[in-house]
Amino acid sequence: MHAEKISEIVAHFIGLFGAATDEARMRSNYLDGARPREADPSLSQDEVSSPAFASNLQLKDYDPGVDYRSVSYDINYGDPRHFDGVFEETLKKLAEIASRDLSAPHFGANVYLPGEKEEELEVFQGPGSVISHVAQANMLIDDDHLNMTGDQPELRDTSFVTHRLMEFSEKADASTPFSSYDRVDTQEGLRAIADDIHEYIQAARESGATTMESGEPQIIVLPDNQIDGVSTYTYVNGQLVEEAPSIDDFMPDRGIATPPAEPGKSDVPVEQDGGSGNSLDVAAGANVLVNVVEITETAIISPVTAVMGNYHQIDAISQFYVYSDRDEIASVFNHDDSATTVANNIAIFERSTYVDGKPDTAEPAAETIFPTAWRVSVIEGDVSFVNWIEQYHFISDNDTMTVTTTGSEATVLTGGNAAVNLASFLGIGMQYDLIIVGGDILDMNVISQIALLYDNDWVRAEDGAPGATVQSGNNLIWNLASIHNVGANDRFEAMPDYVVQTQKAIEDRDAAMPSGLSHDGNFEGYIGLNVLYITGNLYDVNIIKQVSILGDSDDVTQAVSNILEHNQGADIKIDTGSNAVVNIAQITDYDSFGQTTYLAGQLYSDAILIQGGLVEHDTSQPQPNSDHLANEVIAFLGEDEPLGGSEDAVINAGHDLSWTLAQPADVMQTVVA
Template sequence: MNTGGISETIWHFAGYLRIPETTLTGDVLYDGDHARLRPDDDPAVFIDPLRQPQFDDLASQRQPFLEPVFPEPALHAAKLGSPSLVRPSAVAAPALRSSQPQQSDDAFDSSDHASLIYGKRLITVQYQDGGTETLLSAHQVNHIDDRDILTSDAIRYPNGDLVVPPEAHTGQAFAHMVKEAYAATPASMPLEAVGNTQSLIETIAGRDQAWSQDGHLPGEASSSQAPTGRIVDGHVSDAPLPEPPMTQIAPWREAATPEVHEITASITALGPTQGIGTIAETGLNTQINQAGILDVNEATGSLMIGGNYYFSRGIVQVNVLTDNDHVDIATDNQALPSVLTHGNEVHNVAEFVSHDMTAFYHGAAATPLWNVDVLQGNFYDVKTVVQFNGLDDSDRTVQAAAGTYYEADTGGNLQNNFAQITNLDSYDIIIVAGDYHRADWIYQYNIVLDSDVAKLFLSHDASGGVTDVSAGFNRLTNSADITTYDSAGFTDMNGAQHDLLNALSSHATVLTPNPDWKLAGNSSGTLKVLYVSGDYYDVNVISQVNMMIDVDQSIQASATSGSRQGVASGGNYAVNDAQIIDPGTLSTSKYLGGQAYEDSILIQTNLITDHDTVTIHDTSTLVPELVAFAHDAEVAAATDNPFCKPVDTAHHDILI
């Protein structure tokens, strides 16, 4: 071959003469024609399916396209109800057939689960049965029966029988207090419905149905907007609640002092190191309920509801205290005894905290793969916590000073319930075809009966004695707050969103992206979706009840000089503390096909009965239980030996 000659020119350009043969023209075959054989090296395999080829401006025409027939029945059903799916317009042309063979759905899936038809990006949808439901009912119950009897052989009736105060019959009075407490509960959400999840679901469904029919709930003072701030007994306040010091409840207790590592003491006389006295602490009981629910199951980027949306928040707080004390003190001592029957603190504290989410999420149309968990029927995410403390600490104590320091602690019981429930799930989008029922409720009740009786005698020979009676200082506290993270309201569903709802209900496996969906996407390329064909129940309820009966009867007598008498029959503490944290949609991407119903209810009630009777008189008039003791004390004082008869100092403690 001559360099630079004609042969070399032909050699350079011979391969380029075949380029336009299969690229610039398309094959058009009419019915009856034989299909042309494709070359062994198909140039189509070297073309990037995600990028349109670029050509020079040459004469060409658009290649007509015939939609392939998909064998999957579910896709056919979706095409009829959803224009969002791929449905090319019909082209007026002769009866043509494509030279390409028919392909199945799998032929439209690329490596990133996207498909292309006419250059449009498609979404592949995968379905599976799923959705983690929760029906949780946690019950915590404490019950203590601690009714003590303490007697003394030194205190008898004139006929010689031991003085034992009769048992107080409190059943009828306490039942009336319970009835008063439950009467403050809304009729549409009774406390009885909280006992189990089934009754709670039925109550919520019936309440919401009546709500949608009438537009409001009869007999309930509710508001669509929750009160703002920290509400203390009906008023906004940030002040801390008062706490009575122990030195008022039990003055004989020494104030707390720093620990010392070396103690030096000198005892110069025989006798009790704390002096002579009789002390009875029959109260100072504590009941605590603490509960928290963190529900993050519905913390999604987008929420779409085909039906109605119901959201109710309620806090019901009730304190019932009956503290009718009767104190009778007979003394000839010039120093007046100290009697404190006041100091009760009864409070309700509630707060609704709403965090408004303003972010706008989108990107679902650009996420190539949707992984959809399908739950047919209603979806239940219902959690209830029931906490109950019951205590009967009605003590009967009889004490006489006999040259010793004797302290009887028949109270001081502790009951404590603690529960914390956390639910976490991770869906990008939740789509509900039916109604959405959302409810966060807290019920708190403290019911305390603390009507005490104290009878004390201090003879004229017991000079220098000290008498302290504390029958008040009960504390009843309810504290609750409900915290939500949500956007302000819903946007009406548009046509594209209705079409998407229909397509998912028909299990369409291929979707055409539509920017009008305005739903949250996922940068990972896979969107996690929960689809519920029925209603969605998102319910969190906490119920806390403290019931305490502390009707104490104390009798103390002393004929010893310098003796101390002390009775602490109050100082009980009942507290309920509850918190619900319930995040909702974390953006403004919330869409509703029906109506939205929202309300907030706050009930704070304190029912206090405090009628005390305090009588302080000389020893000329005595209660029947102390007549014989006073007579024996006078006889002993007239003899040389003040202890004219043996005294059984081993007091008897009988548990019943």
Template sequence: MISGGITEIIWHFAGYLRIFDDIARFRIAHDEGAYRSHTEDYTTNRPQFAFTPIDDEMSSRPVAIQNPSVMGGAGHHAPTSHLSPVPDVGPDKINPIHASGFLPPMSPGAGGGVGGSDVIKVVYQEEGAQSEVQTRQFNHMYDNDALVGTQDSNLLIALRAESDHAIATMIDGADSAIPVDWRVPSNTADLPAFVVKHHQALADRDGAPDPHSVQQGYYVNGVLQDPALRPPDQLSASDPAPVPDFGSGPGQWALDGGNTATNGAYIVDLTGSARTMLVVGDYYKTNAIVQTNSYMDNDHVTVGGSGAGITTGGNQATNVADFVQNPGVYESMPSSFAGPNWSVDVVKGDYFNIRILLQSNYLSDNDVTMQSSSSTHYEVHAGQNELENFVLINDGNFNYDVIVVGGSYHGMNVIFQNNILYNNDMVMMTGDGVEPGQTVSTGGNQLTNTATIESYGGADTQPWNSDLDSLIHNISGGATELDPSFGELIAGNGGTLNILYITGDYYDVNAIWQTNIVADANMAIQLQGSPSEVTAGYYGDSMTTQNVATGGNVLSNDAVIVDVGSTNIHVNGQVYGDSILIQANLVEEDSDQVTQTDPQALVPEVIAFIGPNDTNDNSDTQPHATTSIPHDDPMANILH
């Protein structure tokens, strides 16, 4: 299955992150100075300060940085514009928004000054590339087929109007299942403000759980699975059933369903993958999954024959949500002295790493098929459409050893998934002078949402201390030399320590929206006549066949967010965290009506639809398909 395979691929990749970091991290020559280790040397011995270190060459290319924000407290302020013009400042003019001027260097536990003859050299540059990714994938398909007599050309128009009205009602119902405070804007301009509002509400109630808060774990239709399933045993939508081999004998086959709509989305976020994060303000982290399945499948089946095989219902709606928390990628790695050379990328104002992904499939496959034949093998394939969206966003890298946030950290991962299916069908079939083998299938639809938010690190928060105040005092003041004791305060890798310093808030947001909408309302009518003497002689005693399949649609959403955060997090303010789960199956399936009558009882009704000119066909000529004139569809822009 595609969706299950997708989840397994990300599962393996997520495990690969640690392997990559454990091996490749030590192969990088971080320091080109005198203390540089050979790239094949995996030891991390403490450096000896017997020589004067050679400064790294630092990039001096200009980059866009942000205007300072006006903070109204410990990070509780609206995000500043991330499209601000570049201010005219240089590395020698860097002053934090919470400091009035250049500050003298301080060592841990001291009142100031530099201890010893050996120092840590610090170089500053206005760097720190930010990321805003907004990706949209839309598939719209209209496959409304009419195979009808000339007097019935308006049947498809009426069927489409009924289908459009039902879909609009079901969309409103799915929207009403989502709480108002989780109507998240799907654009990079408004999303940061929503994140601030949500986190402020969390702080206002002192971190009390949301009504939809859940613990970490694996959920199926709202029920926590204990023990949790793990790939490759996770539930997922099945592959569409293959089209059976109908052979070449006489009969009628109508395949009006069997459509597939699939969304697959994967975001791998490495932007916050530092060994250490220092947050002066508050630390917020929210993971949320919202899933709905909606379908309507009320069928009316009338068969002139007592031995027909009729299957209705059998639809499945499944919501799978998995919240996974793993240790940080640096958890088991050795650490060493932070190094004699520090490189600090400075971002003035708020820092934005936002990834938005929207995927949508809309299919209108409303069909009217009328078949009348006697001596032919007559197949109609009016469904079996496939719509698919797949995307992988791999953003960021292991760029920094330390991230310093002068304001608050706002982390949020959200996944929204919706499947909507309208599959009301009307089927009528009979034989004229013959009782064929009859099979009707109108259900068997599958709607599946599978969402995983897998976090590495980002949860191990540690207390603040006065030494960290001294460190930030020096960095915010632009100190170019630090006491070597600071190298014992922060874990390093023995080479140059790369630091990202943000004077404002840090917005780290991943958001996915996935929607499948399928309108598959069908009217299928079949009249099977007696085969001619030539046909009967050729096929012998083999029975003629009537078969109608109007269900079997598969709607599937599969989304994975792999969020690699910092392993060690020191927070000076408050720590808030929450996991939100909203799952709903909105189903209307109570009025299937099945009638089986005498083989001749349905003939007048079928003839009224098929038309008298088509009932005495003993030739091998197939009826011609006629398609209704295209017209405006009110659902065409429903997702814009």
């Protein structure tokens, strides 16, 4: 009851307030804004009404119902307002609205009121930096000693192979200026590398590019004007070719080191007729070293990019090989000279435009559509997308053996090592319609490849030894580097004013999208725009370093069999070569997904290719291994007490796989130092 009484009082008050308001409104409409007139003195208040006057008004009981409903008001458009002293400002605002010939605002309209804040642009957090450093290294020492005659094998000092490879490495480093860079994790370090490469390219451009006219491997430098444009350029040992060769056409036959194929299915028993035969097959080489890297970098996907600073693009490839394949084969053997060592430096520069692959079957719209809204993401500071991958191989396979026939089929495999480093990176970034970079863009792709091979072999025969077929070459050195940029070089345009206004609007958090941006032809058909604003610099860097080093110096002696009949009709094959040293690197860099890049600063485009190779004819001769140990080795061994005669040491590593996780601190040690 108490609540109903209060409700009745409130309703009664509101009803009186509404009646007073209506009375004031009626008076205003009747007087049309004029001042109230005084009562006519000729009319007497006591005048008697006419007898014909009649009133059909009927009195009704009091009804407390409320017929008034106020309009809605969005509180998000304003803070608590204080109207004291702002009456004049309100009149001025209403006068401005009236001068624009607009209808008077009602209470619920989204209009500015004194003391109320304007709508602020809501920004979102953009993607962060992605930096990956990968180092892969393989080190293997497989120096075997074998004597099939039963005598104690004579040890051979193979340290000269390591010394020669050290010299090869020094020559390769001097010819590949980009192989000396160390991994960096700062923007300053990346800029220092870019500046160093830029200076090197400028010096090469001023000195002039060299060509490979004689066909012999040598160092060449090609400026960017020869590898520019939207097309594909393929260079093989300095020569421009139409198509890159395939490694499958040059891969050496590894003989008995080839992995066995899967046996075919058969419904009947499989038999082999005949005996095993009298043969000897020796493979002291057949090593395979492979480095493979593939990087696909999209960083940030956008059809339109605006750069307020400079745009610096660098594409650099350096390839170098050094090998020595000088063999000494006894005259009694049949030496196969048809297969020699093949060394190829292959570089591919490709530039194309992005095609989404969707057929253009849409009918033209009756009315052109442009965006009317936008969503803005902001990254404060610099953004880096860096992929730094290094791969190393050091394989030593210097075998010393004395072989002979046994009267049956015998195979000797002391080589056949396979070392593989594989790295693949697929970077898929966020997709935006427009990217604005407040600073500079550094787009750098660098590939450095070095391949070293020492394959000097000695194949001897004792007096009376049967003849044999010897193959000491058939090696392959393969450096393949490819840089594929997506985005034409002619996409750069001058910075329009409305992009600068867009940057200022984002910094000021102005929610209104500039009209020039909304009518850009690149955004025709868009309903809204997804915009990314980077206040600092953008770094898009891909650097690959590959080094493969193989020492395969073999010393094979063919001995006479103790049993004379074992030498009759024997089929003997000796292979000390058939090695493959392979470096393959590919970078696919999506610079732009459209046809437009607005640039306010300068455009710097640097591209260089360095290809070279050296063929050494080392005359070093193998020496017997000395029985004397170095002083350092003696000092090292002297630290431990010798085991007693009754102490046994048993090592069983059959199920111990911990060695697979072990890596030396400095894989290359002094080889590439």
